[in-house]
Amino acid sequence: MKHTSLYFILFSLTASLTFAQFGFDDQVLEPLTWEASLKKIDDTTAEAVFTATMDDGWHLPSQQPVGGDGIGPTPTQFTFTDVDGIQRVGKVVEPTGITKYDEVFEKELIYFEGEVSFIQRLKITDPKAILNVEVLFSVCDDMRCLPPEIKSFSLSLLGKQSSQPEALDEQDKLKANGLLIDLKQTDQFKIEEVKEESYLSIFLLGFVGGLIALLTPCVFPMIPLTVSFFTKSADGKGKGLFNAMMYGFFILLIYVLLSVPFHVLDSVNPEFLNTISTNVTLNIVFFLVFIFFAFSFFGYYEITLPASWSAKMDAQASSVGGVIGIFFMALTLALVSFSCTGPILGSLLGGSLTTDGGAWQLTAGMGGFGLALALPFALFALFPNWLNNLPKSGGWLNTVKVVLGFIELGLAFKFLSNADLVEHWGLLKREIFIGIWLLVGIGLMLYLFGVIRFPHDDKTAKIKAPRKVLGVFTLMFVIYLVPGLSNTVYANLKLLSGFPPPLFYSVYDKDASGPLGLKAYKDFDKGLAAAKEANKPILLDFTGWACVNCRKMEEQVWSVPQVYETIKNNYILISLYVDDREELPQEDRFSVKRSNGSIKEIRTIGDQWATFQTLNFKNNSQPYYVLLSPDLGLLNTPKGYTPNAQEFLEWLKVGSLSN
Incomplete structure (x- = not known):
């Protein structure tokens, strides 16, 4: 089956999908x-x-x-x-x-x-x-x-020119549009600069994805064949070891190089990765692509890059020889294994990357994935006797591939859910989403127990113990999902926080539109007015519809009784969604000037609150929590993602006592 390079492009784009929000570049170049x-x-x-x-x-x-x-x-x-x-x-x-x-x-x-x-x-x-x-x-x-900028001049024959409007004029404009507030800070409580997050977790996630890819039919059989080729074809053991290690190094290099175009695109347009993460059309496209990947894993068709690509790379490897020939061999592996590696890498990175670190997080994830694929070739060349302990290729490889197909199917609906949440269509309410996952889980369970089969399955093979054990775990997962369909306290599936839509996005009538039934204002001015009237402090919650860690905080930390009661009784909650793509009325749209002089168009609710967060709190990550008095005084040092409920509770208590 012939396919164009579209799949290769989609693979790269899917790998860069993110759940983070709009941000400004702190490193301002002025060349x-x-x-x-x-x-x-x-x-x-x-x-x-x-x-x-x-x-x-x-x-x-x-x-x-x-x-x-x-x-x-x-x-x-x-x-x-x-x-x-x-x-x-x-x-x-x-x-x-x-x-x-x-x-x-x-x-x-x-x-x-x-x-x-x-x-x-x-x-x-x-x-x-x-x-x-x-x-x-x-x-x-x-x-x-660099992003486009605007330079302004006022010229007269009677005097000198003046460039750029006075800063005060721009500040007045921001205040008039509600984007800049008179925030009161103290020596004790100040806005801190954004700390760059470690890339280790993204690297490890990519590494796990690479390990999974090793167990697919596209990659696993290549390990003994390739290692044996290097150790037997070389003139000496030392050279064979060197060749195998170079082969592994080039595999790592190739996957890292896949992230390079995103560094260029991120420089041309710093909002490129954020656009991908919140764009409704792209999320729907990714939903369809993942469905397509899933049925490929089921064995109904093969997704392959054009055969001429791999044939050309293989010919180059044979004709060139030496280190360059080894590079082309590694590139050939990357191309022929795409039908297995592409969906895995896209799924893992697509569901985890944030743009807080820009394209470098993508590089970290790609590096982890490439390292996991490369290690076996170097290790087995160093210890060739280990090859005897490898399990033989067989039907279990196809089982791994089909299981991955079910996982792909479940993840596909996460992309559709992102689009639904951002546009407020109401198509995938929480219970409907969980119901779909329930059906996917039941399908996987029936497959593992041999009730249903797919095209490449051996119809006569017996179901072995490991597969049955995995089937039992799947059954337990299905049972765990069932309460999620109810309108009870057990509907909060904490282990899945961040993946299903929020609890208040429900088919059941809820008392409030905020997390966990809390009353939440979605407009800062209205929430501030309510705080002044009730003489209560404000819990300002910068969040996102497609923000995984925001859902984890709400469903794992805010749901703890003491935390919940503290928020409900002691604070006015204002939740501002920075990825909301609902357009502002025409009369409310305007443009603002960034610190580097470039222009930011405020066209959607998300644009408004993302800019509000960045201007006032010098932060662009979510979740991000700020405690304010009714007169806009900081009550505590703002806080980001805090999975420890007791730590978050102590932070809330300090703020309420400071008021």
């Missing part, structure tokens, strides 16, 4: 500076000169639009505000730029390096008139383009 002046030519004529100076290695795109598909760096653009007394003559003139083929965008681009001046001829009838100009630009190097 370009602007200067502007108004030069008098005669009594009625002047020239506005805009000069850009770039650091070495950086370049500024021309004003000319990007041709072809329109994909490329943002063209430099000058916008003039019409004013009486000043009239533009012609267009902004730029010098002849450098025309060069760009490897990233795969097309010829025109740009400038070093220093460049743009000139606008003007006819001036009022010497006191002020020319207001905005320059939209994006500066690039050989690997990335």
Whole structure:
């Protein structure tokens, strides 16, 4: 069955799926500076000169639009505000730029390096008139383009230019739109800088996924064959060991290299990974892709990359030889094993990555996955006698693959649930989601006990003890799911917190729309007004519909009676969903300027609250909890994900005592 490279692209995209939210880049690069002046030519004529100076290695795109598909760096653009007394003559003139083929965008681009001046001829009838100009630009190097920025100038023949609106004006704008509050901090309680999370957990998760991939029919039989090839074909044992270790190293390198394009995309557009995680269309696409993967694991068809790819790599390995030939052998393994490794890697990374660390978390996960695949080839080459202890290939490999197919089927509905939650369709309420998982679990149980079979199963083979044991565990899981369909206290399935929709997203009528039935305001101003009226402190909860750790906190920590009662009785709860894609009314939409000068469009409820969190609390991760007094004073140091219920309770108590 022939397939195009679409599967390879989908594999890479799926691996980068995330549940984190919008964030700003703390490392602000400023490789370009602007200067502007108004030069008098005669009594009625002047020239506005805009000069850009770039650091070495950086370049500024021309004003000319990007041709072809329109994909490329943002063209430099000058916008003039019409004013009486000043009239533009012609267009902004730029010098002849450098025309060069760009490897990233795969097309010829025109740009400038070093220093460049743009000139606008003007006819001036009022010497006191002020020319207001905005320059939209994006500066690039050989690997990335920084986010577009806007530079503003006010020019007059009677005085010096002024660039960028005063900070106070921007602050007033933010306050008027409710995005900036007068937060009161003390020496004891301050907003702390975001701490970069360790990549170890992502690396280990990828490593576990690689170990699982080793047990699939695409990879497992290759271990003894490949190790034997290296140890027997080499002139000496030392060289055979070296070749096998290089083979393992190249497997690791190939999977790490798969993350490199995402570093480029993350630099061109820092919100790229967040867009993937919350985009409804992409979540639906991933749902369909995972369904497709699942039925492939069941054995109804094979998902393979074009045979010409693997054939070409194999031919290169045979013809080149040496270290380069070993690299092509490793690449051949990655291609031919894609039908098994792609879905596993996509499932594990797709359900766990956050964009707090950007594309580096993807690299960590890919590295763990590649290391797990590479280790056996090096270890068995070092200790060849271990090969005798490997189980023989057989029907158990197909069983592993089918079990993975059921897991893929269950995970697929998580993507559909993300889209449903973000858009509030109401299609996959919590009980419906759990009911679907119940059916998947029953199907897996029936398969493990041999009641149902799939195309590649041996119809005459007996069901062995390990498979029956796994079937018993599956039965226990199915039984565990049953209370999740009820409207009782047992419906809170703590072991699955984060995967099903929240408890309040239910087919049953609930007393409140907040977590666990708590009354939660979803608008900060309304919640603040309620806190002032009740004279109670605020528990500000930055959360997300697709945030796994947010659900874990609500269903594992907030559900503890003492924690629940403390929140319910002592606080006004305000839950702000930073990934809510519901669009704001047209009159409530606006733009804000980031700290690095670039522009952020506020178009959705999620945009609003994500920006609110970042501006006021210098944090962009969820969950994130802040305790505030009704007059906006910090009552305790803000807190992130805290799975320890007692620790979270003590934090809540300190805040309520401080009020």
